[in-house]
Amino acid sequence: FAGGPLAGVRVMVTAGPTREPLDPVRYLTNRSSGRMGFAVAAAAAEAGAQVCLVSGPVHLDTPRGVTRVDVETALQMYEAVMARAAGTDLFIATAAVADYRMAQPAERKIKKQADELPLTLVKNPDILAAVAALPDGPFTVGFAAETDDLETYAQGKLEAKGLDMIAANDVSGGRGFDVSDNALTVFWRGGSLSLPRQSKSQLARELVALIARHHGGCLPS
Ligand code: PMT
DSSP: OTTSTTTTOEEEEEESBOOEEEETTEEEOOSOOSHHHHHHHHHHHHTTOEEEEEEOSOOOOOOTTEEEEEOOSHHHHHHHHHHHGGGOSEEEEOOBOOSEEESSOOSSOOOOOSSOOOOOEEEOOOHHHHHHTSTTOOEEEEEEEESSOHHHHHHHHHHHTTOSEEEEEEOGGGOSTTSSEEEEEEEETTEEEEEEEEEHHHHHHHHHHHHHHHHTTOSOO
């Protein structure tokens, strides 16, 4: 893959869900299978990049030519990403990171007790925003999984997190999460492009080609 559009570019991709423990045997998580992120990592490797894939717990084989770091929680994903961010040119965040974790996971299995069980959750760090805020940090591409007002929320995240690009993913009606196909609308300051529904592998190739054109500075920003 040496002569591809991302030849010599160091790419980091986050993928999959995170798992936030409630006690030693239970956790909070979401429906992400990791397929979108693994497809993006594979497409970046095909495009010639040196790819590091930081993945939550998934049941997928590592794409050819990709280095994989497995994590479980959002805090572990944050540590793994921040430890490697300085050596990264391009960061693509496809992971469905838990926004909250248990303030104090129980050390022993929580026993069945009263009819209600209040749980106190605290906010996890935003990994993508932290990478985007790094001085001389990488070119950053976020994903935005939304069930409504796709464009408004995606544009909001592009600005609020200080990103270079964002891929808006309509996840209403069972779309996006844990299925083999997907569609995205990609926004950047001054433009957007809709990538139609197709296999996640093919979609990832189109997304990576678009990112490569922006990262290389060939499109107006
Ligand atoms: O894994 P699959 O089954 O293939 O499904 C793919 C997908 C639907 C998970 C994927 O295409 C997708 O949309 N990923 C983003 C999911 C999401 O939860 O987005 P968000 O809108 O909550 O977060 C916005 C962005 O910030 C994302 O790039 C996310 O990775 C990042 N983020 C969010 C919270 C946090 N604490 N740290 C982050 O880095």
